[in-house]
Amino acid sequence: MRFPAPDPVRAARYRAVGYWRDATIPALIAASAARTPDKTAVRDASGASLSYAALMEQSSRLAGYLAERGVGKGDVVTVCLPNWVQTVVAFVAAMRLGAAVNPVPVTYGRADLAYVLGKCDSRALFVAAKFRSVDFTEVLEQLGSDTLANRAVVRIGEGARTIGTPWDDARGHAALGAEPPIAADDTVAVLFTSGTESRAKGAVHTHNTILFGERALSSALQIGADDIAFMASPISHTTGFMHGVIMTLTLGGTLSLLDIFEGARAARQLAEHRCSWTMGATPFLADIADALEKSGERLPHLRYFMCGGAPIPEALVRRAGLVGLRVMSIYGATESPPHTVVHPEDPPQNAWTTDGRPLAGIEVRIVSEGRGLPVGEVGEEWSRGPNTALGYLGEPELTAKDFDSDGWYHSGDLARRLPDGSLRIVGRLKDIIVRGGQNISAREVEDYLAGHPSVQSVAVVGVPHPRLGETSCAVVVPRPNASLTLHDVTEFLLAKGVARFKLPERLEIWPSLPLNPSGKIQKYVLRKQLTETEGGTKA
Structure with missing residues (x-):
């Protein structure tokens, strides 16, 4: 198999400063x-270790x-x-x-x-x-x-x-x-993207690209050999594979695996295995927090709950805090994992107001039409660093589209930089609903609706309209025993000061949202199903 090769100029620079080394993962x-032959390396929910x-x-x-x-x-x-x-x-x-x-x-x-x-x-x-x-x-x-x-x-x-x-x-x-x-520059993993927008692409990583990112993350969070990681996120995906398996085992820590997620079960295993950190998408956080609320139990050994893959509502972070969970937002991509995280010394509110600060050695830019933007302005998020994938397997045209000649990975995410150097993701370049020529940020409306007391989770997507081009539809998973109508949604958003043109004109109540393995909502699945049906509650 022919894999993309590291850029020789960047490789020399990364080696010169010690970012890339000679050690391999195995x-x-x-x-x-x-060092510790008898120490438990890995155990799972079946009792195997x-x-x-x-x-x-x-x-x-x-x-x-x-x-x-x-x-x-x-x-x-x-x-x-x-x-x-x-x-x-x-x-x-x-x-x-x-x-x-x-x-x-x-x-x-x-x-x-x-x-x-x-x-x-x-x-x-x-x-x-x-x-x-x-x-x-x-x-x-x-x-x-x-x-x-x-x-x-x-x-x-x-x-x-x-x-x-x-x-x-x-x-x-x-x-x-x-x-x-x-060799440390040999390819060690081909990780397919989650496919939220199109057919999955295989990001090619070497020992060096993976190890740099894991060293940077563990250093920022002070994770080491004494830590016990809990992973309910699939280890078949970037989160579990890199941050769970590779980071833990190369540090000499212990990995606790859960194969079928359920909030109470996860909380029990976190307690029984005395886990000190974990990472998962917002549904994992919400369900574990719910389980702890109901049981009254706490997880005194758990230092961090890193959360990524979707926005973290303020209400959820505050509720998690009440049961003793310290939430740290983290941001990255299969092509550039990870590159920002809320650091332990950052204010607690950064968990819901930011997506973290860049890790040491990783550069981040906010760009519009090829021009870097100042603090506060919204543009596409680009990143570059020793953690960046070499490209996509067998896809030179897609590689050239997403990875430029200067080594920047173009994420497709819309973001702004905050005064403290943190990043805030505000949506996707393609996650804009154009209603009668006016742009609606789906992320903005979702953030508001996530605070509704009847809403467990929500996604807002555009659906075709014969006159306006697109109108927005809110797909809601309600909290247990809660009900919600389109009128309720409208009144709630208007009370928050949301402009009328941004209001959803259709409401769908679903038992769950389609998620990829990392917990990201598959909006292309939503759009497809919504355009094939006339269901829901319409304005």
Whole structure:
């Protein structure tokens, strides 16, 4: 597989100042194992756990199996598994071979899986035979023998079909012999974007791009080997993979994984495992806060709840604070993870008024028509730094569109810089509703509605209108036992001083919003469904 290469000028500069180094991810995990071989490296909700020594031993055996099946340096290994101990073993095994890990969510359908396997030319695939309502052995059978040809398939558990090698057989292979030489500038991961706007793109990361970002984040938050990370965010996604698995294991900490999220269950595991930090989208925060409110229990060991992927309503941060949760907003992208975070010394209100300050070594600009904007003005957010992906796999035109020749990643997010250097994301370039020639920021209306006492979560999107071009529709998930009408919404917004042209003209009450694995609302799904139906409450 041919991957994009680091820009030699920027690479030399990053090495000169120590941002990029010679260590690789598997070498740092091995160093953690050498320091504390008996320490728990990872445990999950099933009760399974592995010490660092056991992680190294099992990943060596699994790497031996993959090597025998022809997987080697420069190949791609696709891992479609939940938040299980075995998933971490698969990641480490692939990296020890010099292969690139391609984690994909268990929510992927047959078409998604076929797409990434073809795009990556993956030489191996790990799947859960069954997880929740999906039997992946049937999905693989539907993919057909041509798609799976020349790919090693490993399954965990039993499904309706017998496809691939059972996990225990693969893990029982003889240990890997000499490990291949791996360079820190080699590709180690292909992470597909969440696909909120279009078909997912595979961002290519090296050991150095990932490790710089994780060092910068752990340094800012003073996270180290004594910390226990809780991850309910999928480790098949950037958040869980980078900030959960890689940051924790390279620091020598302990990782606690939850595969099926439910607020009370998450709160119990956070308490039982004495977790000291976590990261998740706003629904995770809301549900854990609800669980703590109901139980009366607290999490005295939890120092930080980092929250990203969507705006954090002030009301939610304040409610979380009442049950002892310190919320820290964080912002980044698969292409540039992470690059801003609320630092521990920042005022508490920064959690809902900002999206954090840039991490050391990472540059941020607010740009309009190629010109940098001063503090307070809104433009597109650009970032550049040693954490930035090299580009998209097999997509030179898209790479050139999103990554310019000077190394800036163009996020597509609208933002402004605040006087203290913090960033505030105010929407997407495409998240503007144009109603009769007037622009409406969906984010602005959402922020207001998030404060309504009957609203659990909300998304505002534009729907086609024959005369005005677009009008806005609010899709609301109400709080338990609450009700809401379009009149209620209108009166609430008018009382807040919102201009009439910004008022939603349609209200939909849904049991849930479509989310990608990182917790971002999939607005393109909303738009598609709303334009296909005349449902809802209209003005």
